[in-house]
Amino acid sequence: MQPDEFRRIGHEVIDWIADYRERLGDLPVRSRVEPGWVRSRLAPLPEQGEGFAELLADLDRVVVPGTTHWQHPGFYAYFPSNASLPSVLGDLLSSGLGVQGMLWSTSPAATEVEQHLMDELVGAMGLPDRFRGGGVIQDTASSAALVAMLAALHRSSDKWRETGVSGDETVYVSSQTHSSIERAARLAGLGEEAVRAVEVGPTLAMDVDALARQVESDVDAGRKPVLVCATIGTTGTGAVDPVREIAEVCARHGIWLHVDAAWAGPAALLPEQRALFAGVEHADSFCANAHKWMLTGFDLSLFWTAHPDVLVDALTILPEYLRNSATESGAVVDYRDWQIPLGRRFRALKLWSVLRWYGLEGVRAHLRGHIELAELLESWVAADEDWELVAPRTLALVTLAHRSGDEATRRAMEAVNAEGSAFLTHTVANGRFAIRVAIGAEQTREHHVRAMWEALRAVNGRPSS
Amino acid sequence: MQPDEFRRIGHEVIDWIADYRERLGDLPVRSRVEPGWVRSRLAPLPEQGEGFAELLADLDRVVVPGTTHWQHPGFYAYFPSNASLPSVLGDLLSSGLGVQGMLWSTSPAATEVEQHLMDELVGAMGLPDRFRGGGVIQDTASSAALVAMLAALHRSSDKWRETGVSGDETVYVSSQTHSSIERAARLAGLGEEAVRAVEVGPTLAMDVDALARQVESDVDAGRKPVLVCATIGTTGTGAVDPVREIAEVCARHGIWLHVDAAWAGPAALLPEQRALFAGVEHADSFCANAHKWMLTGFDLSLFWTAHPDVLVDALTILPEYLRNSATESGAVVDYRDWQIPLGRRFRALKLWSVLRWYGLEGVRAHLRGHIELAELLESWVAADEDWELVAPRTLALVTLAHRSGDEATRRAMEAVNAEGSAFLTHTVANGRFAIRVAIGAEQTREHHVRAMWEALRAVNGRPSS
Numbered sequence: 001m002q003p004d005e006f007r008r009i010g011h012e013v014i015d016w017i018a019d020y021r022e023r024l025g026d027l028p029v030r031s032r033v034e035p036g037w038v039r040s041r042l043a044p045l046p047e048q049g050e051g052f053a054e055l056l057a058d059l060d061r062v063v064v065p066g067t068t069h070w071q072h073p074g075f076y077a078y079f080p081s082n083a084s085l086p087s088v089l090g091d092l093l094s095s096g097l098g099v100q101g102m103l104w105s106t107s108p109a110a111t112e113v114e115q116h117l118m119d120e121l122v123g124a125m126g127l128p129d130r131f132r133g134g135g136v137i138q139d140t141a142s143s144a145a146l147v148a149m150l151a152a153l154h155r156s157s158d159k160w161r162e163t164g165v166s167g168d169e170t171v172y173v174s175s176q177t178h179s180s181i182e183r184a185a186r187l188a189g190l191g192e193e194a195v196r197a198v199e200v201g202p203t204l205a206m207d208v209d210a211l212a213r214q215v216e217s218d219v220d221a222g223r224k225p226v227l228v229c230a231t232i233g234t235t236g237t238g239a240v241d242p243v244r245e246i247a248e249v250c251a252r253h254g255i256w257l258h259v260d261a262a263w264a265g266p267a268a269l270l271p272e273q274r275a276l277f278a279g280v281e282h283a284d285s286f287c288a289n290a291h292k293w294m295l296t297g298f299d300l301s302l303f304w305t306a307h308p309d310v311l312v313d314a315l316t317i318l319p320e321y322l323r324n325s326a327t328e329s330g331a332v333v334d335y336r337d338w339q340i341p342l343g344r345r346f347r348a349l350k351l352w353s354v355l356r357w358y359g360l361e362g363v364r365a366h367l368r369g370h371i372e373l374a375e376l377l378e379s380w381v382a383a384d385e386d387w388e389l390v391a392p393r394t395l396a397l398v399t400l401a402h403r404s405g406d407e408a409t410r411r412a413m414e415a416v417n418a419e420g421s422a423f424l425t426h427t428v429a430n431g432r433f434a435i436r437v438a439i440g441a442e443q444t445r446e447h448h449v450r451a452m453w454e455a456l457r458a459v460n461g462r463p464s465s
Numbered sequence: 466m467q468p469d470e471f472r473r474i475g476h477e478v479i480d481w482i483a484d485y486r487e488r489l490g491d492l493p494v495r496s497r498v499e500p501g502w503v504r505s506r507l508a509p510l511p512e513q514g515e516g517f518a519e520l521l522a523d524l525d526r527v528v529v530p531g532t533t534h535w536q537h538p539g540f541y542a543y544f545p546s547n548a549s550l551p552s553v554l555g556d557l558l559s560s561g562l563g564v565q566g567m568l569w570s571t572s573p574a575a576t577e578v579e580q581h582l583m584d585e586l587v588g589a590m591g592l593p594d595r596f597r598g599g600g601v602i603q604d605t606a607s608s609a610a611l612v613a614m615l616a617a618l619h620r621s622s623d624k625w626r627e628t629g630v631s632g633d634e635t636v637y638v639s640s641q642t643h644s645s646i647e648r649a650a651r652l653a654g655l656g657e658e659a660v661r662a663v664e665v666g667p668t669l670a671m672d673v674d675a676l677a678r679q680v681e682s683d684v685d686a687g688r689k690p691v692l693v694c695a696t697i698g699t700t701g702t703g704a705v706d707p708v709r710e711i712a713e714v715c716a717r718h719g720i721w722l723h724v725d726a727a728w729a730g731p732a733a734l735l736p737e738q739r740a741l742f743a744g745v746e747h748a749d750s751f752c753a754n755a756h757k758w759m760l761t762g763f764d765l766s767l768f769w770t771a772h773p774d775v776l777v778d779a780l781t782i783l784p785e786y787l788r789n790s791a792t793e794s795g796a797v798v799d800y801r802d803w804q805i806p807l808g809r810r811f812r813a814l815k816l817w818s819v820l821r822w823y824g825l826e827g828v829r830a831h832l833r834g835h836i837e838l839a840e841l842l843e844s845w846v847a848a849d850e851d852w853e854l855v856a857p858r859t860l861a862l863v864t865l866a867h868r869s870g871d872e873a874t875r876r877a878m879e880a881v882n883a884e885g886s887a888f889l890t891h892t893v894a895n896g897r898f899a900i901r902v903a904i905g906a907e908q909t910r911e912h913h914v915r916a917m918w919e920a921l922r923a924v925n926g927r928p929s930s
Contacts, residue, residue: 001549001551001822002550003483003484003487003550003552004480004483005550005552006479006486006550007479007480007483007552008554009558010476010479010482010483010550010553010554011476011479013479013554013557013558013561014471014472014475014476014479014578015472015557016558016561017471017475017476017526017557017561018468018469018472019563020562021468021469021471021484021561030570031570031572031574033573034634034798035569035573035791035794035797036577036796037573037577038574038578039575039578039581042577042578042581045582045585045586045589045820045821045825046586046820046824046825047824047825047826048824048826048827049821049822049823049824049826049827050821050822050824051822052551052818052822054821054823055817055822056615056816059558060842062574063562064574064857065577065649066572066574066577067554067562067564067572067573067574067575068562068563068564068570068571068572068573070563070564070571070572071562071563078571080564081563081565081808083560083561083563084466084567085466085467085468085471086466086474086517087560088475088560088561088563089471089474089475089517091556091560092475092478092479092482092553092556092557092560093478093481093524093559094484094695095548095552095553095556095762096478096481096482096485096486096764097482097485097532097536098535098536098546098547098548098763099527099532099533099534099535100546100763101533101737104500105496105531105533106529106533106535106543107496107532107535108498108503108531108532108533109496109503109527109528109529109531109532109803110503110532112501112502112503112504112507112531113503113507113528114665115504116504116507116619117510118488120510121510123766124510124814127729130625137804139604139805139808140806140807140808141579142651142807142808143805143806144805146652146805150652158497159656160656161651161656161657162656162658163632163656163658164632164651164654164655164658164659165629165630165631165654167628167632178784179782179783179787182782183780183782186626186629186782187652187653187780188620188652188653188654189609189614189629189630189653189654189655190629190654191625191626191627191628192626192627193627194629195631198896212646214592223741226566235784235786236716236785237785238652243531245796248859259552273747281557283837295584297560297563298565298808298809298810299806299808299810310742315648315692316563317644317647317648317651318646319700320701320891320892320893321543321666321701321890321891321892321901322644323702326500329500331500331501332500339605340607340608340611340652341605341607341608341764341803342605342606342645343604343605343607343756343763344763345762345763345764345847352520353517353564355510356510356511356514356515356519356520356537357466357512357514357515357516357517357520358508358514358837359511359514360510360512360517361510361512361514361855362512362513362514366686371675394704409876424578425786425787426786427786428785429784432720436786439923452751453611459610
């Protein structure tokens with residue numbers, strides 16, 4: 001494809017996306033296809049090339065009906081994954097440049113724009129100064145948790161790089177911690193038995209006394225605690241672990257404290273929400289996903305550590321073909337040593353596009369709008385005779401259940417999901433089946449939330465008000 | 466940004482990329498900036514939003530001068546990373562859709578298009594039928610190697626998931642194997658001492674007798690061999706390990722055979738190159754990077770395993786909030802269980818765009834063109850009085866050195882790199898400093914290769930012919 005063809009077809013693709021975003025709200029949120037429906041409609045790979053119009057036609061014919069629309073205003077499932085249009089254009093520029101940022105020398109701008117943004121966000125998010133110079137973009141919070149664990153293992157033993165894990169290491173989560181931490185322990189060779197699921201209190205936040213007891217009992221038994229993961233905004237209900245108190249336990253025992261704020265983290269941009277982040281100044285590492293709730297398309301997970309030297313030392317390996325004078329000068333950062341993969345895209349461009357187009361005030365307005373919608377929903381649920389909150393609202397996540405039991409809750413969720421204008425997912429909180437309403441799509445407005453709520457209410461017999 | 470603004474600005478961004486690709490060949494391949502140059506020119510994050518024109522202006526002012534141009538026709542460094550324009554548009558569509566393919570149910574088309582392409586490529590690349598249903602897109606070959614190792618560890622012990630690595634496991638590479646395998650062993654908790662670097666023969670391919678001896682010696686010593694990585698096209702010189710003979714050793718001892726063809730793999734599309742891939746039918750897993758030499762922008766690594774059940778069982782974890790009826794029916798594939806991260810982009814779209822726009826014949830022509838250029842360069846080097854090949858040419862990789870020694874070779878490489886119209890990197894092969902010429906940029910033509918060669922020849926005293 002020559003640049004002139006690209007110009008013409010590229011404009012068509014841009015228009016296709018604009019059209020898609022304009023009509024998005026009229027599509028059912030969840031794809032309704034059966035397993036195999038998409039595949040049965042796909043042609044074998046052509047021997048001879050074809051036009052781009054054929055691909056776009058297949059998008060309309062097969063892909064759009066086979067897609068669950070994460071940008072839909074009625075998407076309340078999982079956590080949001082908002083891909084704003086400036087972010088789309090920033091990523092397009094990254095694809096167009098087609099550079100590899102694995103080393104500083106393989107594309108200095110890719111590294112230095114990223115360093116700049118990560119340091120600027122330390123200030124904008126009220127993060128501790130010890131994170132300056134320790135920021136890097138990871139693909140996901142799962143990978144961030146894994147690199148944090150590897151750094152913690154390396155710090156805990158000067159033999160880890162050479163002889164591997166000892167079999168004595170232990171890792172601490174709560175029953176509400178994201179599964180990626182347990183999975184990271186498995187991948188790092190510790191096994192799931194090394195993971196202690198600490199009890200939670202009634203708000204589903206980690207019980208610090210239980211943590212302290214478990215750590216002491218493990219130490220007494222000759223085990224070696226290496227990492228605690230505290231969560232600000234758990235996946236199930238948005239619970240917030242007491243980071244400051246957890247940090248004290250970690251400090252006493254030399255344990256790496258990783259704070260997972262994958263979803264809630266962007267709210268640190270709001271001065272009025274900073275109390276949620278108390279204690280983060282003591283964390284060894286911290287993660288917040290710009291691709292969840294900071295208008296930036298997947299994949300862009302913000303990760304900071306106060307110990308980049310430990311992280312780099314844990315992950316680095318320098319074969320001959322990657323040697324270069326800039327690296328050897330020590331004056332540059334080579335981000336390949338901060339992550340699992342070797343190669344890396346110029347991901348910072350999409351974050352830069354978002355932060356410049358909206359400005360910090362624009363991003364804050366986006367977050368505040370969603371929080372206000374969640375407060376509204378919370379007030380409606382609290383005032384309802386049939387429904388109740390099963391956990392305190394956190395930011396823009398509301399967790400609710402029907403008072404008459406799990407069956408009614410599930411029936412309401414499934415009916416709304418089947419109707420198509422909203423998509424909800426569930427959790428089990430304090431033993432109850434509960435609907436999670438995670439507000440965060442860019443186009444979601446009050447009338448969408450109200451319609452979803454009225455639809456839920458209408459399922460178990462009460463007429464819509 | 467509203468869809469109408471996106472339409473207007475998106476056309477400008479497309480045009481910016483078209484302009485960039487048109488003028489690319491006139492820019493110096495390598496960025497000439499000093500560490501800190503880019504950063505010192507960046508503004509703090511704005512409180513209020515600004516126009517997209519300001520970002521594009523900064524791209525021209527700061528990013529382009531700070532970029533090493535991987536799409537440049539004079540880029541021969543590392544391995545190619547060609548991001549063709551149809552691939553750019555396919556990835557743009559993925560960003561525009563903004564869907565998450567972590568589960569089948571979170572976007573059926575993202576999963577089924579990927580399954581379709583991976584199975585179609587099994588046929589087109591002459592891969593064994595046992596890979597059908599076992600294909601998945603990974604971000605990089607490093608991650609592919611890590612998941613292969615995790616699957617191998619799981620297969621080697623039914624206790625690995627619960628209790629972790631035993632400390633007895635061993636892994637086999639050659640001195641020429643990519644560093645990502647040794648790094649994967651470190652990340653998986655085995656430690657570097659678990660990695661055996663098997664001797665190579667004069668062509669720098671793994672010595673199978675040495676491998677067999679090492680495995681037997683380890684088994685006798687009570688160690689547990691879990692994985693051998695064979696490479697088709699090593700990073701240093703393109704050496705090809707004897708996969709078939711290595712597979713026999715693996716079969717005797719129940720060892721997982723991972724074949725890394727990250728760069729050379731796309732050449733399996735060429736019937737006349739299939740001999741290079743002999744023995745791959747016995748591999749437990751195989752990796753080829755579409756983002757190196759298959760016109761598809763980073764990141765898109767093709768990974769197949771003959772044992773997807775083992776891989777999934779090694780990596781799966783199912784918390785309540787990801788439960789859904791499609792997963793529980795067993796009728797679908799959830800690709801989150803096949804990779805390190807949880808979330809995933811609709812990456813298959815960019816591969817689909819490439820394969821449909823060029824057709825298989827178009828991709829083959831692209832590969833053959835580069836191989837022909839490398840054959841030409843090989844013939845020039847072989848006929849030269851001052852230069853010589855230090856390893857046999859493989860496909861489009863030529864490794865050469867000045868006959869008068871490392872200093873002359875290095876001086877020539879550095880002079881050419883400083884001049885700016887070509888970018889070369891080096892390796893150390895059989896103890897000699899050698900220049901690697903990896904031909905693979907989409908725009909590279911004979912006159913570019915000839916000019917680079919004449920420039921190399923001119924450095925150490927001989928006039929250009």
